[in-house]
Amino acid sequence: MTGLQYMSGFGNEHVSEDPRCPGALPEGQNNPQVCPYGLYAEQLSGSAFTCPRPTNKRSWLYRILPSVCHKPFKPLEEGHLTHDWDEIEPDPNQLRWKPFEIPKAAQNKMDFVSGLHTLCGAGEPRGRNGIAVHIFVCNTSMIDRCLYNSDGDFLIVPQQGKLLITTEFGKMLVEPNEICVIQQGMRFSVEVFGETRGYILEVYGAHFELPDLGPIGANGLANPRDFLVPVAWYEDRQVPGGYTVISKYQGKLFAAQQDYSPYNVVAWHGNYTPYKYHLEKFMVINAVAFDHADPSIFTVLTAKTTRAGVALADFVIFPPRWGVANNTFRPPYYHRNCMSEFMGLIKGHYEAKEEGFQPGGGSLHSMMTPHGPDADCFEKASKAKLEPERVADGTMAFMFESSLSLAVTKWGLQTSNRLDKNYYKCWEPLKSHFNPKCK
């Protein structure tokens, strides 16, 4: 498991062959009349054929059988996925969830697919414009079944437990404080090693990119070379009982049977791949004179819309760093935003809320819903001696920030039973300090 190899670079063109079959990649062309080792050639397109070069994405897979060899798809009643954003009346309140419960394997075996729960989202996969935030909780590995998402890309944030992810491109081990992206159409299976939980940002109709750096320059934030891509790995495995290929298609799950493992890609090349990234590698930038900088300085990845500077969704982290700003209220400011802010916590505490916001839980501050530091944080930070100080050591909070107005699902508001009904109370003790006679 630890011996896994990766190739490095964001969005690069890679070539990879399983070392058991040297020369499996055709030389100089994609579709020879007969491929080396008798393999089938299959293209996986991640962008329209005609996209301009910087956004054109595709990979060529050389496999034992083409993916088309399967029985018909049938609806699969499993998990708690939805993109029905009208299940329940809208709720503009500040929302906070206690850690989502992971079932015990002895009582309720759940794998990555059956443990998917949609929490909030907007838009829809058919129009190729939207996002969803899902929580996954599981205790069992996916055995002889794989998932692919026809609707969009999954950015997966494990919070508890490692994920050993087998993909058509090879294997990746993704631990808490790492993230991975499995893009539209890529088949994958998740092995787990105990009670496991995490968050997923799904985007329909866009792929994640590194943010532009503007005046920061040519380096910084998430550096391209720190993104890791798996190397080709295959198994030539017949599965007489039936292997189940699950497709998330137009928001619903469908299952098709086939009698072989889909991880039969002996070699591949291209720039459309899954990848992972360790959040500790993020080169943090912060204010070094005065004021609190907007959290966009912490953007790891962005899924853009066609409106300049407006993200379908940004993945933003709050990493350990130095706080040194003078004459400044250093925690996040009070805020009303034309974007939606979903936050999660991988470990530790979040500086604006020492209590109540826990690892494995979440919060949603919807469009224009006021939010900011709780009363305790305000009082402390208004009086703190402003020395250089480590902020967020040993912690990792993150935000999915979207230009869409997110609806919360019935599971989120009711069935999960994790909503913190007292969240609003954390601001109640804030009192007026106004004194017109004293500046």
Ligand SMILES: O=C(O)Cc1cc(O)ccc1O
């Ligand atoms: O806690 C939040 O709401 C996220 C957030 C953090 C920050 O540093 C500044 C603005 C902001 O919305």
Ligand SMILES: [Fe+2]
């Ligand atoms: Fe905010």
